[in-house]
Amino acid sequence: MASTKLIGNQSRDEQDQARQEEDQQLILSLPKENGWMPFEYYYYFQGFWCPSDLIQSVNSFQKYFLAKDNDVIVSSLPKAGTTWMKALTFAIVNRNNFPSFDDHPLLKSISHDLVPYFEFNVYGTGDICDRFPQVDSSKMIEPRIFGTHIPFHSLAKSIKKSNCKIIYISRNPFDNFVSAWFFANKARSNHQSLQNLSLEEAFENYCKGITPFGSFWDHNLGYLNESIIRSEKVLFLKYENLREEPILYVNKIADFLGFPFTREEKNNKVIENIIDLCDFEKMKELEVNKSETLMQNIDNKFFFRKAQVGDWRNYFSSLMEEKLSKVVEEKLGGSKIKLEWPLHTSNK
Numbered sequence: 001m002a003s004t005k006l007i008g009n010q011s012r013d014e015q016d017q018a019r020q021e022e023d024q025q026l027i028l029s030l031p032k033e034n035g036w037m038p039f040e041y042y043y044y045f046q047g048f049w050c051p052s053d054l055i056q057s058v059n060s061f062q063k064y065f066l067a068k069d070n071d072v073i074v075s076s077l078p079k080a081g082t083t084w085m086k087a088l089t090f091a092i093v094n095r096n097n098f099p100s101f102d103d104h105p106l107l108k109s110i111s112h113d114l115v116p117y118f119e120f121n122v123y124g125t126g127d128i129c130d131r132f133p134q135v136d137s138s139k140m141i142e143p144r145i146f147g148t149h150i151p152f153h154s155l156a157k158s159i160k161k162s163n164c165k166i167i168y169i170s171r172n173p174f175d176n177f178v179s180a181w182f183f184a185n186k187a188r189s190n191h192q193s194l195q196n197l198s199l200e201e202a203f204e205n206y207c208k209g210i211t212p213f214g215s216f217w218d219h220n221l222g223y224l225n226e227s228i229i230r231s232e233k234v235l236f237l238k239y240e241n242l243r244e245e246p247i248l249y250v251n252k253i254a255d256f257l258g259f260p261f262t263r264e265e266k267n268n269k270v271i272e273n274i275i276d277l278c279d280f281e282k283m284k285e286l287e288v289n290k291s292e293t294l295m296q297n298i299d300n301k302f303f304f305r306k307a308q309v310g311d312w313r314n315y316f317s318s319l320m321e322e323k324l325s326k327v328v329e330e331k332l333g334g335s336k337i338k339l340e341w342p343l344h345t346s347n348k
Contacts, residue, residue, distance in 0.1 A: 048214030065156040070143040071164035079179035080171035081239040086111035087278040152222035168223040171239040174312035217331035
């Protein structure tokens with residue numbers, strides 16, 4: 001029989017049970033709102049709206065995760081270009097491990113399988129997280145690459161103290177909202193007890209900041225501020241810029257991570273090959289992304305919609321455009337750090 005590790009006078013199992021009971025008591029004391037995705041409620045926890053199942057995951061992540069200096073973390077709000085950024089980062093970091101673009105892991109697996117989430121795969125608990133494949137971070141090949149939607153202020157202290165690198169991908173709030181709304185309804189469609197979330201209801205919540213992992217403005221400003229203070233640690237990227245000039249920004253990502261492209265690689269079009277490998281439309285048409293599931297009730301195809309800049313214009317009324325523009329200006333206008341968004345970018 002395997003022995004149970006003792007910590008002080010308690011085993012790890014006993015400590016985990018005690019923490020779970022504490023988390024349940026904490027949840028009962030938190031403000032709550034109706035959730036978007038297949039979560040009944042979101043709870044206001046550590047300054048952001050969090051599904052109940054993830055509160056224990058975040059607590060465990062903060063307590064137990066030990067960052068290494070060569071770790072790489074891809075962070076974002078949901079539906080801000082995460083799937084694409086994970087693919088690009090994995091391909092850049094592992095290009096010497098997988099030099100063939102004809103037999104690459106990204107042709108056989110969705111990027112979320114290759115770049116696990118802290119809150120779902122590594123420290124996931126509860127019904128929602130049980131649907132994700134669980135990952136033992138201590139057995140991952142280095143450099144380890146993780147993903148997260150957790151706000152900067154709630155990251156594990158070991159991440160902030162280490163020299164690990166964080167790439168943050170941000171997206172125009174208009175397109176981010178539309179993409180998140182579509183994804184939420186796709187996820188809800190596989191639950192017979194859940195009705196579709198109306199555009200109007202979702203929009204009102206978004207404007208109030210009642211969205212998964214926190215408001216657009218708080219989440220973005222947390223990482224943007226840190227990227228200014230510690231530019232060697234956090235690289236803040238805009239989805240629209242990456243779409244417009246992929247070669248420039250893929251090169252920038254590689255330099256930031258400490259995996260710069262050599263002159264020979266550039267001459268051999270390795271950057272272009274990586275961009276082609278991670279092309280959104282190509283990933284969308286892969287068999288793994290058309291027919292398989294990342295987790296129970298969430299098909300891989302749900303992570304691939306249009307990836308267009310300016311698609312929000314097909315769904316926003318003039319009143320919605322005016323309201324969100326005012327909200328964004330109000331929330332960000334008074335900040336010493338301003339996010340300038342091409343809010344009226346034409347569709348591409």
